[in-house]
Amino acid sequence: MIELRHLRKEYENAIPLEDINVTINFGDVISVIGPSGTGKSTLLRCINLLEEPTSGDIFLDGECITAKGCDINRVRKKMGMVFQSFNLFGHLTIIENIMNPQITLLGKSKQEAYDKAMELLSTVGLASKALSYPDELSGGQQQRIAIARTLAMDPEIILFDEPTSALDPSMIGEVQSVIRMLAKSGVTMMIVTHEMDFARKISNRVFFMDEGGIYEEGTPKQIFENPTKEKTRKFIYRLSSLRYRIDSQDFDFSTISEEMQGYSEKLLIEMERVSKLQMSLEELCANNLMQMEKNPDIKIKIEYSEKSDILFLFIRYKGEHFDPKDSDNELFLSILGEKTTEITDEIIKESHDEYNNSISMKFKWED
Amino acid sequence: MKRFFDFKLAKKTVSLAVLLCVLCTFLAFPYFAYAEEKITKLDQLDGKEIAVQTAVLYEEMLFDRLPKATFQYYTMPNDMIMALKANKVSAYMIEEVSFYVQKANHPDLAKLDEPAGIAEYGIVIGNNEKRETLKKQLDEYIDKANKEKIIEKMYEYWIINYDPDESKTDLSGLTGENGTVRVAIEGGYEPFSYISNGKPCGYDVDFVARFCREYGYKPEFYQVPFESIAPGVEAGKYDMGMNIVISDEREDSAVMSKAYITCPILLIVLGGEKDNLGFFGKMSRSFYKTFIKEGRWKLFVEGTGITTLITVASVFFGTLLGFAVYLICRNGNKIANKITDFFLWLIHGLPTVVFLMILYYIVFGSTKLGGTWVSIVGFTLMFACAMYDMLWVGCNAVGKGQREASRALGYSDSQSFFKIILPQAAKHFLPIYRNEVVTLIKETSVVGYIAVLDLTKISDLVRSRTYEAFFPLMATAIVYFIISGIMTYMVRRVEKTIDPTKRSDERVLKGIKTE
Numbered sequence: 001m002i003e004l005r006h007l008r009k010e011y012e013n014a015i016p017l018e019d020i021n022v023t024i025n026f027g028d029v030i031s032v033i034g035p036s037g038t039g040k041s042t043l044l045r046c047i048n049l050l051e052e053p054t055s056g057d058i059f060l061d062g063e064c065i066t067a068k069g070c071d072i073n074r075v076r077k078k079m080g081m082v083f084q085s086f087n088l089f090g091h092l093t094i095i096e097n098i099m100n101p102q103i104t105l106l107g108k109s110k111q112e113a114y115d116k117a118m119e120l121l122s123t124v125g126l127a128s129k130a131l132s133y134p135d136e137l138s139g140g141q142q143q144r145i146a147i148a149r150t151l152a153m154d155p156e157i158i159l160f161d162e163p164t165s166a167l168d169p170s171m172i173g174e175v176q177s178v179i180r181m182l183a184k185s186g187v188t189m190m191i192v193t194h195e196m197d198f199a200r201k202i203s204n205r206v207f208f209m210d211e212g213g214i215y216e217e218g219t220p221k222q223i224f225e226n227p228t229k230e231k232t233r234k235f236i237y238r239l240s241s242l243r244y245r246i247d248s249q250d251f252d253f254s255t256i257s258e259e260m261q262g263y264s265e266k267l268l269i270e271m272e273r274v275s276k277l278q279m280s281l282e283e284l285c286a287n288n289l290m291q292m293e294k295n296p297d298i299k300i301k302i303e304y305s306e307k308s309d310i311l312f313l314f315i316r317y318k319g320e321h322f323d324p325k326d327s328d329n330e331l332f333l334s335i336l337g338e339k340t341t342e343i344t345d346e347i348i349k350e351s352h353d354e355y356n357n358s359i360s361m362k363f364k365w366e367d
Numbered sequence: 368m369k370r371f372f373d374f375k376l377a378k379k380t381v382s383l384a385v386l387l388c389v390l391c392t393f394l395a396f397p398y399f400a401y402a403e404e405k406i407t408k409l410d411q412l413d414g415k416e417i418a419v420q421t422a423v424l425y426e427e428m429l430f431d432r433l434p435k436a437t438f439q440y441y442t443m444p445n446d447m448i449m450a451l452k453a454n455k456v457s458a459y460m461i462e463e464v465s466f467y468v469q470k471a472n473h474p475d476l477a478k479l480d481e482p483a484g485i486a487e488y489g490i491v492i493g494n495n496e497k498r499e500t501l502k503k504q505l506d507e508y509i510d511k512a513n514k515e516k517i518i519e520k521m522y523e524y525w526i527i528n529y530d531p532d533e534s535k536t537d538l539s540g541l542t543g544e545n546g547t548v549r550v551a552i553e554g555g556y557e558p559f560s561y562i563s564n565g566k567p568c569g570y571d572v573d574f575v576a577r578f579c580r581e582y583g584y585k586p587e588f589y590q591v592p593f594e595s596i597a598p599g600v601e602a603g604k605y606d607m608g609m610n611i612v613i614s615d616e617r618e619d620s621a622v623m624s625k626a627y628i629t630c631p632i633l634l635i636v637l638g639g640e641k642d643n644l645g646f647f648g649k650m651s652r653s654f655y656k657t658f659i660k661e662g663r664w665k666l667f668v669e670g671t672g673i674t675t676l677i678t679v680a681s682v683f684f685g686t687l688l689g690f691a692v693y694l695i696c697r698n699g700n701k702i703a704n705k706i707t708d709f710f711l712w713l714i715h716g717l718p719t720v721v722f723l724m725i726l727y728y729i730v731f732g733s734t735k736l737g738g739t740w741v742s743i744v745g746f747t748l749m750f751a752c753a754m755y756d757m758l759w760v761g762c763n764a765v766g767k768g769q770r771e772a773s774r775a776l777g778y779s780d781s782q783s784f785f786k787i788i789l790p791q792a793a794k795h796f797l798p799i800y801r802n803e804v805v806t807l808i809k810e811t812s813v814v815g816y817i818a819v820l821d822l823t824k825i826s827d828l829v830r831s832r833t834y835e836a837f838f839p840l841m842a843t844a845i846v847y848f849i850i851s852g853i854m855t856y857m858v859r860r861v862e863k864t865i866d867p868t869k870r871s872d873e874r875v876l877k878g879i880k881t882e
Contacts, residue, residue, distance in 0.1 A: 087772035
C-alpha cells in the first residue's frame with residue numbers, strides 16, 4: 001500500500017534518515033521504536049510530506065506522491081496523523097473540530113458531518129463533550145478527540161507520532177485502548193512509541209530505528225524476545241553502564257559513589273544492593289589491587305539490566321593476579337557468601353589487550 | 368440583538384468628563400494668576416532666558432549686546448507670551464507691529480524702550496520653473512509699491528490703525544488668467560497672516576492679493592509653520608513663502624525678493640497694568656474668544672473632521688495594505704521579505720514628522736498632492752507596518768502544531784491560514800491593534816507641519832488669534848479623547864463579534880438536527 005524507496009532526509013547538521021526501503025501493507029500495524037534522535041518521527045512526517053524528503057520516492061497505492069505535480073492536499077486526506085501534542089483547533093468546539101474538516105475537505109453537508117462526528121465521539125466515549133472547547137478537556141480526552149477527528153476523514157492509514165508521550169501516566173491507558181480498538185478493527189497504522197509493552201501487544205511488525213535507518217525489523221516476538229543485532233539488544237534490555245579507569249594511587253572514589261547514586265535513583269535499584277556493590281568495589285580496588293602495583297591500571301564497568309534485574313560489576317586489571325577470597329575484610333567475605341551474590345575470578349590467557357585479569361560480580365535481589 | 372449604545376460605557380464617559388473638568392479648573396488657576404519681576408533696561412537681560420520665534424533669526428541682533436543671554440525657540444508668538452507669563456523666560460522678541468495686537472489682548476505686557484534692531488522681510492521664491500519670472504515681477508512690484516506709497520498705506524491700515532475686528536482683506540478680482548501661485552503663510556501671525564472668519568487675511572495676504580491682481584495670478588494659501596516655509600519653498604512645493612527675514616546667509620541659499628516691509632524688533636517683558644476682570648469674567652471672555660467670535664467653533668469642527676478623516680482612512684488602508692503584504696511574505700518569499708524588511712526598517716527608524724515631511728517635500732514634492740492626502744499615505748504606510756508586525760506576532764503565537772495538524776488533515780496552505788491560524792491569531796493581535804489605533808490618532812497631531820489644518824493646527828491658529836491657551840488646548844484634548852474613545856469602542860465590538868469562543872451553542876449547531 002505504501003512503499004518507500006531510497007528515502008533520505010538531511011538536515012544541516014544531521015542525517016536522520018539515510019536510505020529507507022520498506023513496504024507497508026494493507027492492515028499492517030507497525031510500531032516504530034528506538035532511542036531518541038534516530039529519526040522515528042522524521043520517518044512518519046516524511047510519509048505524509050510534512051517534512052520534505054531530501055531524495056527518494058514514496059508510493060501510495062502505486063502513485064508516486066513525491067513526484068512534482070502531485071496534489072499533496074488530496075494525498076494527505078488519505079493519511080491521518082495523530083500528534084504528540086494533540087493539536088486540536090483551539091478556536092473551535094469539539095464537534096466543529098471533527099465536523100469542519102469533513103465539510104471543508106470532503107464536501108459533506110453539515111448534517112452528514114455532524115452525524116459522523118457524533119458517532120465517532122460516542123466511539124471514543126466523549127459524546128457529552130461535543131460543545132466544549134479543547135482547553136476544557138484533559139490531555140487524554142483531547143487525544144481521543146484528535147483520533148476521532150482523524151477517523152472522520154476515513155483515512156487509509158493513520159500515523160501516530162508518540163500519541164501518549166505528552167500524557168500523564170493516568171491517562172495513557174484510555175488513549176491506548178482506543179488505539180487498540182482501532183488495531184483490532186483492521187485499520188492500517190504506524191505508531192512511533194516509547195511504550196514497549198504497548199508496541200509489543202498491538203503491532204504485527206516492529207521497526208527498530210538507529211544508524212539512520214530501520215536497523216532491525218521483525219515481528220514483536222523476534223524484536224522483543226530474540227533481537228539479533230547488538231544495538232537492538234542493548235536497547236531492549238535497557239543496558240546502560242558506568243565506566244571508570246583507575247590509573248593512579250590517588251583515584252577519587254567519591255566520583256563513583258556520586259554517580260552510582262544518580263544511576264540507582266534513575267533505574268530504581270535498591271540502596272542495599274548499591275552499597276554492597278560499592279563496598280565490594282572499594283575492598284577489591286582501593287584496599288587490594290591499588291596497593292599491589294605502583295602504577296595501577298584498572299578498568300571498571302557497572303551495569304544494570306532491568307529485564308533480568310541483575311546489577312553487574314566488571315573489573316579488569318593489569319599486573320599480578322589477586323584472588324578475592326584472600327581478602328581479610330569480613331564484611332566483604334560475608335557479601336560473597338550470600339546467595340544473591342555471584343563472583344567469577346579469571347585470568348585471561350589470550351587477552352587481546354594487556355588487561356589479563358578479570359573479576360565479575362552479579363548482585364541479584366532475590367533468587 | 369444587542370443595543371449598539373452601551374449604557375455602562377456612557378456612564379463611564381460622563382464620570383470621566385467630570386473628572387476632566389475638575390482637573391481643568393486646577394490647571395487654569397496658575398494660568399490666570401500672573402507672576403511679577405521688573406525689567407526696564409535691555410542690559411538687564413544679559414544672562415537671562417529670552418524667547419524667540421523659530422527661524423526668524425532675531426536673536427542674531429542681540430549676540431553682541433547680550434553675550435550671556437540664552438535663547439529659547441518657540442513656534443508661535445502665542446507660546447512666547449505663555450512662556451513669559453509662566454516665568455520660563457524673562458523677555459521675548461517680537462516685531463513692533465505684532466506687539467500692539469498682543470498688548471490689546473494682554474495689558475500686562477510692556478516693551479523695553481530700546482529696540483533690539485530693525486528687521487527687513489522679503490518673500491522667498493519657490494525652487495521651480497516660475498522662479499525667474501516671479502523674482503522679476505515681485506521686485507518690480509515692490510519698487511512700484513514703494514514709489515506709489517502703497518506700502519505706506521498698507522502699513523498704516525494693517526499696523527498703525529489695525530483693528531482685529533474691522534480690518535479686512537480684499538480678495539476680489541483675482542482672475543488668475545496667468546495661472547495660480549501657491550503661497551505659504553504662517554497663518555497664526557497677526558496682523559501679517561491669520562485666519563479670520565475661516566479665511567486667510569492680514570498684511571501678507573493683502574500684499575499677495577495686490578500683487579496677484581496686478582499680474583493676473585490666482586493665489587492659493589497654505590498655512591505652514593515658519594520653520595517649514597523655507598524648506599517647502601526650496602522643494603518647490605510652494606511658489607512664494609511670505610514674511611521671511613532677509614539675512615546674508617539666506618540670500619546665499621535661497622532666492623529672495625526685495626524687502627516689502629521693515630519693522631523694529633522689540634523686547635517684551637512683564638510689567639504693564641493688570642487685567643481687572645475677575646476669574647469668571649476672564650474665563651467667559653476667553654471662552655467667547657475661543658469658540659464664539661468669528662464662528663471659530665466651525666474651525667474646530669473642520670479640524671476634527673480632518674483628523675478623523677486621516678485617522679479612519681489610514682487605519683482602513685493601513686490594515687488592508689499590512690494584511691496584503693503579510694500574505695505575500697507569509698511563506699518566506701525571499702525577495703518580498705527583503706523589500707518589506709527594508710521599508711519596515713526605514714519607516715520604524717524615522718520620527719513621524721520627519722517621515723511626513725520627506726513624503727511631502729521630497730517624494731511627492733513635485734506633485735500637486737495636498738497635505739491631507741500625503742498624510743493619509745504616510746499614516747497608511749506607518750499603520751501597515753504596525754499591522755504587518757502585529758500579524759507576525761499574532762500568527763507566531765498560534766502554535767506550529769495548529770498549522771501542521773490542519774495541513775496533515777489535507778487543508779491547503781491558504782485554507783489552513785484563513786480557517787485555522789488567522790481566527791486564533793486575531794485574539795492575540797486585536798488588543799495590540801486597538802492600542803495602535805489610539806497611537807495613530809495621537810500621531811496625526813503633527814500633520815500641521817505639512818500644511819494640513821487638523822485639530823491641533825486649528826487649535827494653534829485659534830490660540831494665535833486669542834492669545835489664550837486654556838480653552839483651545841482643553842477643547843482639543845477632549846476631542847482627541849472622544850475620537851480615540853469611539854475608535855477603541857468599535858475595535859472592541861469587532862473583537863467581541865469575531866471571538867469564536869464567545870458563540871452560543873445554538874450558533875455552533877445552527878441548521879443541524881440533533882435528534
